[in-house]
Amino acid sequence: MNRTRSLFTALAAVLLGLVAGAIFMALTGADPFKGYSFLFRGGLMNLERIGNTLASATTLVLTGLSVAFAFRTGLFSIGAAGQMLIGGLVATALGLSLELSKPLMLFVMLLGAALGGALWASIPGYLKAKFNVHEVVSTIMMNWLAYWVVYYSIPAYFKGTFLETESRRIPEYASLRVDWLSDLFKGSYINLGLILAIGATAIIALILNRTTLGYELKAVGFNRHAAEYAGIDVSRNIIMALGISGALAGLAGATFYAGYSVNMQIGVLPAAGLDGIAVALLGANSPWGVFASAVFFGILHSGKGFMNAMTDIPPEIGDTIIATIIYFAATSVLFVRFYDFLRRKFKKEA
Amino acid sequence: METIFSVFPYAIAYTMPLLAAALGGLYCERSGVVNIGLEGLMVVGSFTSAMVISGLQASMGPSALWVGLAAAMVIGAAFSLLHAVASINLKANQVISGTAINMIAGALTVFLARNITGSGNVRITMGFIQRDIPLLSDIPVLGPLFFSKTYATTWLVLALVAISWVVIYKTPFGLRLRACGEHPQTADAAGISVYRMRYIAVMISGALAGLAGAVILVTYSSEFNGSVSGLGFLALAALIFGQWKPAGILGSTFFFGIAATVANVSQVIPAFSRIPGLLLKAFPYVVTLAALVLFSKSSQAPRAAGEPFDQGKR
Amino acid sequence: MEHIVEMLNVSKSFPGILANDDISIQLRKGEIHALLGENGAGKSTLMSILFGLYKADSGVIKVRGKEVQIHNPNVANALGIGMVHQHFKLVHNFTVTENIILGIEPVNGPFLKTADASRRIKELSVRYGLDVDPDARIEDISVGMQQRVEILKMLYRDAEVLIFDEPTAVLTPQEIVDLMKIMRNLKAEDKSIILITHKLKEIKAIAERCTVIRRGKVVGTVDVAGTSTQVMAEMMVGRQVSFKVDKRDREPGEVVLDIKDLCVQSSRKTQAVKNFSLQVRRGEILGLAGVDGNGQTELVEALTGLRKAESGSILFMGKDMTHASIRGRIRGGMAHIPEDRQKRGLVLDYTMEENFILEIYGLEPFSKRGFINRKAIRAHAAKLMDAFDVRAGQGTLSIARTMSGGNQQKAIVGREISHDPELLIAVQPTRGLDVGSIEYIHKRLVEQRDGGKAVLLVSLELDEVMDLSDRIAVISHGELTGMKLPAETNEGEIGLMMAGVASGGHA
C-alpha cells in the first residue's frame, strides 16, 4: 500500500512538474506539445539515444542511491559530488598507473573507487559519530576539499603532455566502455557502469529490506537512543552508513570518469552529485524508485538538447522543468492527501 | 602584517553577504524551519538587484543601488513563500523543499534574465564604493582593520545583526519566534499562531538572503550570473557554527571570511609561496571542520527545527 | 448548583476510532472533579476539546451557563480555562517568567518588560505555596517544579477552571503530597479543577466527584466519598480488578547480580552513584525505592552498559561485567525495561514486529547469515502481542508511534520478558498506565520471580515497590541508605529513608 502511494506521489509530481514546464514553454511562445514530443524523442528516438539516456542515468542511479541510502539511515549527505571526485580520482590513478587485463583492471578500479568514496565519506561519518558534527556542513566542506585535492593531484601526477587541466586519456583496458555494448546501442556512450548500477540497486534494496545490517542502520537512523539501548554500536553504524553511501558515490565517480567520460578534468564539481539528491527524492528514497527516477532524469538530460535544437525553447527551460518537478516532489504530501481522499471516496462508493 | 591590514577590508566585504544570509537562516531556523534554500534565495536577490539596478542606474545614478537592495529583499521574501508553503502548510520535508528552491532559483533566474535582457549575465556599471570612515579610520590598528575601505552595505548588514539581537532577545516577537522553534506545541497552547510566525520568519529569511545576494552584486561582483558559488551553503554552516545566535554568526562568518580571504591572497604573498597550494586552498574547509569538532558537542540547535508543526502531536 | 463548565453530548472521532462518543460532563464551581478511564479511553481528547486544541465533531460546551465556541487556546484562556498537559508545554531554555508570559507578554514600547511579570509570579507563587523561582531556567529545575510552572501559567492568566492531565504520573511521592496541598489551596480560592489520573488513591484523597469513561463513553459520574476504589476501578475496566498482587512466599536462591562499590558519574559530571553495593538473587524481586534524581537512572545505565562505571564492579552470573558491552550483557541474560519508553524502548517509526526483535534480530530464527527472516519475525510478534495483550490497529504491522502509551509499554514488557532473562531490570514499568494494565504487568513480574529469575524493580511509586518487592533497597543521593523487608516496614519509614533522614539496617 505504501508503495502504491509513493508511486502515485512520484507520478503526480512528475506530471505537475511537466505541466509547470508546459506553462513556461507557452509563456515563451513555444508549443509545449511539440516541445515535449521532441524532449522525449531526443531521449528515446533510437537505440543510440536510448543508450545515451541510460549512460546519463547510470551515474545518477549511483549518486541517487548514495543519497537515498544515507537518507534511509537518518543522514542527509550533500557529499556525493566530493565522493564522486575521490572515487573518480582513485579509478583514474589506478587506470593510468597499472597495466592489467581488462576484467582485473576494472575490478581493481571499481574496488578502489568504492573504497576511496567510502573513506572520504567516513570522515564526516566519524565526525558525526564522535563529535556530533552536522553531516550537512561537513559533507559540504568535504566536497570542496575533494575539489582541491583533484585540482592539484591531476596536474601533478596524471596530466597529459599538453594540458594542465585534465588527466591523460584512460586506456581502453581501463575503460568501462566495451564494444559489444556500444555496438548494441549503435555507438552510444553506454558502458558497463549500467550493469553495475543495476547490481547496486538490487544490493542496496536487499541490504535495506532483507538484512540485519539494514535493520541496524535504519534503527540508528530512526532512534539513536533506542538502537544504543538494544546493543547496536551507534557510532560504527553512522560511519558505516555514510561509508556505504560514499562507496556508492565513489562508484558513481568511477563510472563517470572511466566510463561516461574518457579522462578526468579539474575545476569541476560534478553536477551528478547534487542531482543525486533530486533523484533520490523523486524516487522516494527506495532503491528501485531511485533507479526509475534516474532514468527519467536521464531522458530529460539527453532529450533537452534535441528539444532546444528542434524548437525555439531556450536551453534554460530544461533545468527549470527539472527544478519544478523536484519542488512538486517535495510537496508530495499534497498528493498523498489527495490520493487518500480519492481512496476513501472510492471505498465508500464501492 | 601589512598584508593583513590591506586584505582585512576585503575579508569584511566577503563576510557581509554570508552574514546577512546566515542571519536570514537564523530567523528561519529559530522559528523551526530549516532553510537549505538560502543559496537559491541569494541567487534571486542577486538577480533582482541586477535587473533593477541595471535598469535604473542610467536614470537614477547611485541611488539605484539602494532601490536594488530593497527590491532584492522584497522579491527574496516573495520567493521564499515557495518554501513556506511547502514546509509549513504542506508539511514537506524542509531540506528537500529547500533543495528544490535552490534548483528553481538557479534555473529560473537565468531563464528570465535571458528572456528579458537577452543575456544570462546581467551587469551593473557601478557598485558601491569603498570608503574610509572619517576620524575612525585614523585610529591605530582598529582604523585600518575595521573603518577603512568599508562599503555602505557593511554597516547596513551590521546594523541588521544588532537589530536582530534586540528583536530576538528583547521583544515579544523574538520570544514567540524562539518558542516556535523550540517547542511549537507550547507556543500553540499559549495562543500563538505557529504557522503565522513561521511564515514571517521564512519571509524574513528570504528578504535577508535576497539582500545577501544583492550585497554581493553591489560590492565585489557587479554581475549576476546565476550563481553565488556556494555561499548559501557556507552561510548555513556558519549558522550551525555560530550556534544559532546573532553574535555567534557574526563570529563564525568573520572566521570564514578571513579564512577564505587568506587562502585567496596567500598565492600573492611570497612568505606563503613555499606552502603547497592544496594546503592553502584546503585551509578554510579544514579549519571549519576543526572548529565544528570543537563546538558541536554542545549543540544549541532549535529543538523543533526541521519538523513540520503538527498540532496534535504530543 | 451552579455549573461553571458543561460539556454536553460531545463526540470526536479520529481516523478509525471514535475517541469521544456522546460524552457529557459537568463541573461545579469550586469542585475537584476526577476523570477516570483506561488508557486510550478518550480523556485527553475530551480535555483538549475543552481547551480548544481539538474541535469536537458534535456537542455543546457551556461556560458559566453560556454556550461557547472554543476554537483555540486563546478563547479558552479568555474564558478562564487553563490546562496542565500530560506532556508539559514548556520551552526548556526559557526562564520560568518567559514561559509564563509567552503569548501575553507585557511590553514597554516595543520591548519586553519582564520585571513586573516576575514580581507578580513571585506573589502568586507565595500565595498558593508553589515556591517557584521566576528566574530559573526550565531545564535546570525538577519535573515537579516544571509542573508548578504550568500551574502558575494558568494562575497568571487568571484561570478559574484548571485542568490537570495525569499530573502525578511524573511526580515523586513527596511532590504528589505537595501537589495535593496546592490543589486544596486552589480550591480554597474557589477555583474549579478537573483532574485526570489513573491513581484511585489520589481521587479518593482529593476529588469530590468522579466521572468514569470507558472506550469513549461515559460510564457514570459518582460521589467519591460514597464509592469504593474497587467499584470505580470496575466501572472503568468493566471487570473485577485486584489491587493486591498475589504472591506466595519463596526462598531466594543464589546471587545473580552483585554490585560492589560502584561509582557512576552523571551527564553533568557530578558523582551520581557513590560506592553502591547491592545483591539481587534468583527468585526475588528487589525493589529500589528513591526520590527521582537520586542516582537511579545512572545506576541502571551503568548496570545495562549505557553508561560507563567510574569504579567498583558489577558481577553478573558470576562474571565480571563492569565493562562489558551492552550486547554482551543482553546476551548474558540481562533485560531492561527502560525508564523512557519513547526515547530508549522503541523505534517509534518501526513496526511492532520490527520492535519486537530490537535486541535479537541477529539471532536465529530471526536472521540467518545476515539475512532477515520475515516469517519468523511476524510469527514471533503475533505470539507476543497475543500473549501480552498488546492492542494495535494494524496488528504486527502497526507503526509503534501510532499506538497508545499503555500498549507501547506492554509491548516493551512483553519483549523483555520474552528474552527469558536471568535478571530483569524494570524501571518504572507501569508509568502512566491504567489499573488494568498495571495489574497485568505486575502479574508478569511476579511470574518472572516465581520462575526463579531475578527482578530489579526501580520505581518512584512507593505503593508498587511495597506491593511487589521481596526486599526493598533505598537509594538517596546515590548511596544505599537502607534495606528492609516489606513486612517489617511501612511507607513512612521508607519515605524518611528516601529523604536520607533515617538510615535503615540491612534486611
Place this chain on the structure above:
Amino acid sequence: AKTEKAPVAALKVGMVTDAGTIDDKSFNQGTWEGILRAGTELGVETKYLKPTGTTEADYIKEIGNLYDAGFKFIVTPGFKFETSIFQAQTKYADAKFVLIDGNPHSGDYTPVVGANTVSIFFAEHEAGFVAGYAAALQIQAGEFGFIGGMEIPAVQKFNWGFQQGVAYANANAGTKIVLKAENVVYQGSFSDVAAGQQIAASMFDKGVTAIFCAAGGVGVGAINEAKSRAVAGKTAWIIGVDVDQYPEGIYDGTKSIILTSAMKGIGTAAFDMIKAELDGKFPGGQTLVFNAKNNGIGIPAANPNLSADVQAKVQAVFALLQSGAVVVADVQGTLIK
C-alpha cells in the same frame, strides 16, 4: 547573383558551448556573436546548445542533437572539444565543423583535421605580447601583475606573451616594469569573483599598477577593484582579454580602468568560416592560425588610455611581428609559470 542566394538561407549554423555560459564575455560569447552576425548579414539560421557537462560524451551528444535537427555547420569553441570533433568529423561526414582553439585528435594529441573540419588557433602569445608592450610603454615604470583563471593553453599563452612583451619594452624602449613571480597567479577558477577582487587588491596594495587578467569572472572582480580605486583617485589599471573590455571598466562617465586589451578575433573567425562555406571556399582539412600577420589578434585601435605616441610605437612593433622580425615564444621556457 540571386540564384546563388537560395542555398545561402538554407545553411543552419549551430554552436555547442564550452564550460561557462553563452554570456561569458569571452570565447563562448565571442563565437556566438560571430555566428549571430552571420545570421543577420548572411541570412543563415543559428542555434546554440548548452551541454549538461563538459565531457566528450556531453559534447558529442549535443553535436548529434544539432546534426539531427539539421544543423550541419557546427562551431565549437575550446580545446575541450578536440576529441569530440575528432569523432564527429567521421561520424557526421556530411557536416562541417569549426573547432576554435584546438586540433581534433583521438586522445593522443596527434592532430587529424578531417576534410570537413577547420581548426582555428589564435596566437594568444602575440596578443599578450602586444598588450604587455603597450601597457609597459604607457606606464613606463612600476610593477605589473597577471591573474589567470586556470592553466589552460590559451590562458598560458596570453601570460607568456605578456611577459615577453613587458621584457621587450624594458629592453628596447627603456621602460622599467617589474613582473615579480609572486604577482603571476592562476586563481584556479574562471568564476570566483571575490577571489579576483581580493587578489587584485593585494597586488595593487603591494605596488602593482596594472594587472593583466585572463580569468573570466575572476577578472570581473579585479575590474571592480580597480574601478573603486580609480574612483578614490588611485592608480589602478586592468589589461583586458579576448575582447575590448574598455566598456566594462568605465567608472566615471567615459573614463575606464581598462588600459588596453589583448584581443583575439574569435567572432570574426567564426563569421569568416561561415562566409567561406557559403562562398564554397570552406578550408576543410586546414589548421588556420589567426595571428598578427593576418590581423587575427591585436589590441583595440581606439583607446583614450594609451597616448598617441604609445599607439604609434605599438603599431611599429606590431609591424615587426607581422614581418617576423620579432618572434614571440608560445611555450614557457624560462618564463614565470
